[in-house]
Amino acid sequence: MDLKHIPTIFLLLPFFWASAQQPQQKEGRQINIVYGANFTKDEAQFPGASIFSRDDERQVQFEHQGADLWCDIAIFYAEENRLRAIGNIRMQQGDSIEMNSGKMDYDGNSKLAKAWEKVDLTNGQMTLTTDTLYFDRENQKAYYKSGGKVVDSANVLTSVVGTYFITPKKYQFQKKVHIDNPEYIIDSDQLDYYTVSKNAYMYGPSTITGEEYKIYCERGFYDTKIEQGYGIKNTRIDYDNKIIEGDSLYFDKVSEFASATNNIKITDTINNGVIKAHYAEVHKAKDSVFATKRAVSISLVEKDSLYMHGDTLMVTGKPEQRILRAFRNAKFYKTDLSGKCDSIHFDETTGITQLIKDPILWNVDNQITGDSIHLISDMETEKLDSLKVIENAFIISLDTISGTGYNQAKGKDLFGKFIENELKIIDLVKNTEVIYYVYNDDQELIGIDKTICSKIRLLMANNDIEDITFFVNPDGDIFPETELPVESRKLKGFVWRGDERIMSKDEIFDEDDNNIELVKIRGIENPIDIDAEEEERQNNENDPVNQLASKPNTKAVPPKKVPLRKKDQNP
Structure with missing residues (x-):
């Protein structure tokens, strides 16, 4: 029939x-x-x-x-x-x-459907393709276990395992997650992706690679439309010839800006300099780094690290033209040289480091003060070359034999010469004076030299005075210790500040620096409710995602629009 x-x-x-x-x-x-x-x-x-x-x-x-x-x-x-x-x-x-x-x-x-053989699922804005797909209508989710691909107007996403939650319009991708966009690629162990906002939330080792940046994190957020996001666990950004690491990092491609919070390390990959702090900003367009909260700059000077601290550090300029500034309560330390002042200015182009306002310098056991102090580096060898102290130059060292007296020299200006990073020659000019304890070869005190003249040259050996030369009408004598009263053994303006001397890299920080209370970063200890956060973003008028309606989405993947047929239509 x-x-x-x-x-x-x-x-x-x-x-x-x-x-x-x-x-x-x-x-x-x-x-x-x-x-x-x-x-x-x-x-x-x-x-x-x-x-x-x-x-x-x-x-x-x-x-x-x-x-x-x-x-x-x-x-x-x-x-x-x-x-x-x-x-x-x-x-x-x-x-x-x-x-x-x-x-x-x-x-x-x-209400469970299992579909196989050239499967695709679409909601009109995105299309999922896979070999086998499970559609759980009871819980309103669809999932695959053996590889799938999702295409929307912005990205192409692939993973081994994936689940689509229909109500929040969210994908949860797992195992070998990959997002391909003309501007960047994302690889992650696990990633949640919202199809409306195009926001991605990453878990486990994740990498975002753009044309001019690379981001690594183990928990983070990324707005795939505007290339803006943050990482909050083991995060690192390679950006603008710098490596930025910290507990929390924020990145915005459009404004060419990155910031970091808590336990930060910024490495200059060209100059090999390092900045550590608890808050920092990187402005690519301005070639600048701003750092504060226990901020310190670390650079290599002739196989010795130089540590520089200030309430605020700022680095500006292109490679080979960097300018480093330390503002307020500035200090620095290396094994044979340390100092402090109100602010420090270092110009890589000239090799000049300026100690500004109330500067004091310690070269091993020698205390040097003046209205302004300049340290000059040799641009070719990058070694310390010379020293200038402008106005009211004063150098003091404790007489190590007596343990009570002080060798002193002063003048209007001071000029020093470093040889192999050791201060060897010191010239004091204009209205110079000296008090110096003179000993014989048996280290017996001969007397105390007290002289004034127009210029004095000190020759140093092992960071101690080896010889003194007086120029132009010296006036003075070597006095037996008993004939020079104690009150006459100090030059006018003498102030010994040995208790302020910086003896280690840790001493560049004050008590306030060491007791900074770090910002509590949401999401590091406990997972963030990302569905709630996503809803909050959608309702926040100031969030960038809600300000893009009039901005074209350039270079995005063309949307694959699949017209949905009404249920009463014939196929």
Whole structure:
């Protein structure tokens, strides 16, 4: 008998009879047939099943609790409330979700669909393709376990495992997650992606690589449309010839800006300098770094590290033209040289380091003061070359033999010469004076030299005075210790500040620096409720994501728009 000539009403009788036999508790969950087309049974191969196949006009169509399914062939087990669909399958839920495949099993009791063979799922804004997809309509999520790809208007995303949550329109990708965008790529162990905002939340080792930057983090957020985001665990940014590390890092490509909070380390990859702090900013357009909160700059000077601190550090200028400034309460330390002042200014172009306002310098045991102090480096060798003290130059050292007296020299200005980073020659000019303890070879005190003249030259050896030369009308004498009163053994303006001397790199920090209370960074100790955060972003008018309606999304992946067909349309 030709099945095509059997009236549809008779073809549906077995289906309705089976439906009538369903237990009462399944009422309302039964899969309904909308169009059966051709009907047959094959008890040998499909016991208890009704087999429907399309006709020349329409596909077979089923409906179940807000979803419609079309296919070429359906093997329907009415009593078990399940079916297998074969050929050109399309499932549509409401006006938003459509899934296509070659084959599908659907259970009406659990509302779980398993689709395989060239599967794709779309919501009109994105398309998911995979070999096998599970669509859990009860919990409104779809997931794959063996690799999938998602394409939307901004990105192409792939992973081994993925879940799409329909209500928040969110993907959760796991294992070998990869996002491909013309401007950057993202690789992550786990990543949550919101299809409306195009925001990505990363977990586990993750890398974002752009044309001019690279970001690594183990927990972070990234707005894939505007290339803006942050990392809050083991984060690092390679940006503008710098490596930025810290507990929390923020990055904005458009404004060419990055900032870091808590336990920061910024490495200049060209000059090998390092800045550490608890807050810092990097401005690419200005070639600048701003750092504060226990900020310190560390640079290498002839195999010795130079540590420079201030309440605020600022580095500006292009490579080889850097200017480093330390503002307020500035201090520095290296093993044979240390000092402090109100502020420090170092110009890499000239090699001049200026100690500004109330400067004091210690060269090993020699204390040097003046209105302004300049340290000059040799630009070729990068070694310390010379020293200038402008106005009220004063050098003092404790007489190590007596332990009570002080060798002193003063003048209007001081000029020093370093040889192999050791201060060897000191010239004092204009209104110079000296007090110096003179000993014989047996280290017995001969007397105390007290002289004034126009210029004095001190020759140093092992950071101690080895010889003194007086120029132009020296006036003075070597006095026996008993003939020079104690009050006459100090030059006018003498102030010994040995208790202020910086003896280690840790002493460049004050008590306030060491007791800074670090900012508590949300999300490091406990996971962030990202669904709530995403909703908060959507409701925040000041969030950049809500200010992009009028801005074109340049160089993005063209959107793959799949028009959804209304459920009453013919395929």
